[in-house]
Amino acid sequence: xxxxxxxxxxxxxxxxxxxxxxxxxxxxxxxxxxxxxxxxxxxxxxxxxxxxxxxxxxxxxxxxxxxxxxxxxxxxxxxxxxxxxxxxxxxxxxxxxxxxxxxxxxxxxxxxxxxxxxxxxxxxxxxxxxxxxxxxxxxxxxxxxxxxxxxxxxxxxxxxxxxxxxxxxxxxxxxxxxxxxxxxxxxxxxxxxxxxxxxxxxxxxxxxxxxxxxxxxxxxxxxxxxxxxxxxxxxxxxxxxxxxxxxxxxxxxxxxxxxxxxxxxxxxxxxxxxxxxxxxxxxxxxxxxxxxxxxxxxx
Numbered sequence: 001x002x003x004x005x006x007x008x009x010x011x012x013x014x015x016x017x018x019x020x021x022x023x024x025x026x027x028x029x030x031x032x033x034x035x036x037x038x039x040x041x042x043x044x045x046x047x048x049x050x051x052x053x054x055x056x057x058x059x060x061x062x063x064x065x066x067x068x069x070x071x072x073x074x075x076x077x078x079x080x081x082x083x084x085x086x087x088x089x090x091x092x093x094x095x096x097x098x099x100x101x102x103x104x105x106x107x108x109x110x111x112x113x114x115x116x117x118x119x120x121x122x123x124x125x126x127x128x129x130x131x132x133x134x135x136x137x138x139x140x141x142x143x144x145x146x147x148x149x150x151x152x153x154x155x156x157x158x159x160x161x162x163x164x165x166x167x168x169x170x171x172x173x174x175x176x177x178x179x180x181x182x183x184x185x186x187x188x189x190x191x192x193x194x195x196x197x198x199x200x201x202x203x204x205x206x207x208x209x210x211x212x213x214x215x216x217x218x219x220x221x222x223x224x225x226x227x228x229x230x231x232x233x234x235x236x237x238x239x240x241x242x243x244x245x246x247x248x249x250x251x252x253x254x255x256x257x258x259x260x261x262x263x264x265x266x267x268x269x270x271x272x273x274x275x276x277x278x279x280x281x282x283x284x285x286x287x288x289x290x291x292x293x294x295x296x297x298x299x
Contacts, residue, residue, distance in 0.1 A: 001169070002182040007152050008170050014121060015152035016106055016143045018167040018186060020078040020277055020284070021069035026051055026103055026140075028058040030113050044068065047085050050096040051103055054139045061113030062131065066105040066143070069164065076164030079279045105132060106143040106169075107176065117176035124176070156189045165189055166277060188276045194293055195222065197269040199246060201262045204237065205230035209289060210250060210262055211273060219267060221250065223283035224259070235292055239265045 007015065023039040034055035036045035045052045048068065058064075070081035080099065087095050108116050108128045116124050125145065132142045146152060152168045154160070167188040177183040195211040198219055202208055209228060212221040243263035250259040270293035277284035 001184045001186045004185045004187055007149055007156070007168055007187050008185055009149045012172050013149070014145055014147055014171050014173065015149065015155075016145050016169050016171070017155045017165050018169050019067050019069050019076050019104055020164045020166045020279070021067040021076060021081055021104070023066075024068050024103075025063055025065050025109070026055050026058070026105075027063040027110070028055050028060055030061045032060055046089075047087075047092065048096065048101050049093055050100045050139055054103060054135070054137060057135050057137060058131065059112050059134075061110055063108070063110035064103075064105045064128065064131065065107040065109055066103050068101055069104055070099070070101050072163075074163050077279060078164065078277070078284065079282075100139060102139050102141050104141045104143050106145075109176065119175065121171055121173045121176075156187065164277075164279075190274050190276050191278075192272055192274050192290060193278075194270055194272050196267050197265065197271060198267065199243065199262055199264040200236060201250070201259050202227070204240065205233050207233055207236070208286070209271065210246075210264075211271070211287070220281060222278070222281065224250065224286050225273060225289045226286045228289045232289060232292070235269065236265070239269070242266055 022044065024044055025035070025037050027035040027037070029035065034045070034052055036043070036048060036051045036055060038044050051068070068081070069076040070084065072080060081101065084095065084099070084101065105128055108124050108131060110116060111127045111131070116127060129142060132140055152170070155165055155168050167186055170185040170187070172183070174183070195213060196219060197209055198212045198221055199210040200207040201210060201224060206227040206229070209225040210221060211223060211225060212219045243265050246262040246264045250262055272290045272293055273287040274290055275283050275287040
């Protein structure tokens with residue numbers, strides 16, 4: 001998938017929202033064996049037994065492509081989805097019943113043992129619609145799709161009440177892309193917000209900022225920025241002599257990165273950052289520093 005800055009427009013484009021989840025396939029092979037696999041061919045069925053049950057409902061020789069998501073009120077939550085991976089084996093069936101995931105299907109690779117990847121997207125979409133309707137199960141959902149570029153751009157609006165939309169994927173009516181061929185284009189949903197600067201990681205002149213927000217008079221850390229420029233880092237120089245080592249490590253959970261050493265500064269600086277997703281109380285990824293908010297009061 002090719003990452004681009006703007007939603008492409010013109011004849012032939014079809015658009016789908018990209019939800020924040022795990023890309024994977026749900027399959028019931030011709031032999032009757034069922035598989036739930038990640039994009040990197042990891043077995044996900046052991047974590048999501050409800051999807052095993054879904055796969056068993058499909059006709060033999062069916063392989064569908066899509067996104068595993070955790071539905072919550074108002075959208076989907078990647079944090080809740082990740083928590084499902086930490087559930088002990090013995091508790092997974094009961095948790096699956098209480099906090100089930102869903103599979104949002106956007107393509108079909110095999111339909112009743114026929115390889116459909118050579119067909120155009122619109123024909124594959126018709127096949128997929130039939131599969132979803134036949135299954136008639138809430139754990140299998142069909143992705144929204146439109147040919148209207150204005151509707152696709154609307155999915156990127158940061159005021160959209162639905163949570164968990166990561167971006168928009170644009171596709172053409174053509175065969176399923178071959179491995180390592182980037183035919184689909186993805187635009188990330190971005191938004192900006194003002195944050196408090198809790199401290200920094202690394203050394204000047206290109207540190208990463210530790211950022212947070214006010215939570216009832218207490219600082220709640222949201223995550224970190226990407227390295228900032230030497231020009232922007234110059235604003236930190238007067239505060240470096242007052243910096244003290246942070247008491248607790250900072251985790252960038254979604255990047256599997258732990259920062260044991262960081263330096264806390266007196267809260268007083270604010271900045272505007274750009275981010276693609278805020279899930280619960282943390283940023284999905286390291287955010288991008290935009291500018292200092294020099295005229296905002298510390299509180």
